[in-house]
Amino acid sequence: MGSFKNAAIAFLAPLPSVLFYLSFLHHYRHRSSPSPPPSDHLWGWCFHHPLLLANVLFFANVDVLFWLIGLLLSNHWLIDLYWTVIPVMLVHYFASHPLAKADAARSAVVTVLTWVWSVRLTHNYFRRERWQWGAREDWRFNEMRKEYGRPWWWISFFAVYLSQQVFLIGICLPMYAIHSSDKPWNIWDSLATVACLSGIVIAYFADTQLYEFVSENETLSKHGAPSVPNLDTGIWRYSRHPNYFGEQLWWWSLFVYAWNVGQGWMFIGPLVNSLCLAYVTVLVERRMLKKDHRAEAYREYQRRTSVWIPWFKRTSGVPKAKSS
Known part of the structure; x- marks a missing residue:
């Protein structure tokens, strides 16, 4: 009701x-x-x-x-x-x-x-x-x-x-x-369209992988099994917040249309949104570190994984044992 x-x-x-x-x-x-x-x-x-x-x-x-x-x-x-x-x-x-x-x-x-x-x-x-x-x-x-x-x-x-x-x-x-x-359609409109679609697709896969991860952990919890502390597969292996990256790619690409018709000052909109999302990113990560069962794994994830832009893993910084 x-x-x-x-x-x-x-x-x-x-x-x-x-x-x-x-x-x-x-x-x-x-x-x-x-x-x-x-x-x-x-x-x-x-x-x-x-x-x-x-x-x-x-x-x-x-x-x-x-x-x-x-x-x-x-x-x-x-x-x-x-x-x-x-x-x-x-x-x-x-x-x-x-x-x-x-x-x-x-x-x-x-x-x-x-x-x-x-x-x-x-x-x-x-x-x-x-x-x-x-x-x-x-x-x-x-x-x-x-x-x-x-x-x-x-x-x-x-x-x-x-x-x-x-x-x-x-x-x-x-x-x-x-x-x-x-102003007639030109190459910049084509590039903006491809980038907008890319942002939507990246955000879709990121959110879907996150949803599946949360659902699997809920199932494990119902059966009394330990949950997986951190999502580190798929696109999340290369970015700690790929869903945020996809959203930002969408909005900045939308701005390209405005820039292309002579309204470059409108960058202020996606810029303010990006600054806000940067602050939200800090809040989300602080919240993750407050959870004892995942804090250690998430710190390691932070050390090795790009914040927004998908990129290759960094080395963990743990020295290898010398062979005798």
Whole structure:
């Protein structure tokens, strides 16, 4: 019953912004005058300021409404799910806005790639949550709730929601750039497409191998057998966080499209996201070292394995015994 309730909440939560935007498009397409609407009216302002409108809708619908829902449920799980969905909503928003102009091939390819990225990440989210809606929230939010105590109810607005607006709008800026230029497709678009697909594929295999590792350890635990302390096979043999690497490759490759149409300043989006993920990497590794049954094995793993970029193992540094 709880999962059904959460599913209903997930489907209904974004409707205010979706319905508002559809109303704007309907009004624009059925107006009598062919000239652009004046900017001193609501629909005129929406027409002249597509990026600001995206931020206003995000603030009202995600930052405020999702936050209130999280307070009522005492669980901020909804933002995790919509991290995988909002980029799809944004790419369609930028593509459908009346001021949009874009090379048809570039727009279509990026839209399809964003859907593929979203389906992969959404599938991984539900697989990890055992196909339940809102079963739990991000472990980092749990730790912050314990750390801040009673003030967490208002701190969560900034830490969980407003910060997500900065990250998500920032890393999705290339979608706006793509739909603000009709520069023809060229070799850089082809290279960006290959790199984007590579990032999605790497992240898929990394997350799948991690899921199988966790599932096997849970099975061993149920049968009273000792668990495997560390995942050091497959792509995880060459990187301690290949799933993070795949995600970063996706976002930086998406930025190449923006750079290619003359919006190189948009590197700030993936850069901020990479810095945030670097901090998350530190938190994850500290958490791993707090687990006594795997701390020693993980320290050795750290010494020998690249952090993000897959690379060959380093030598362990243990001297070989001299032969007599």
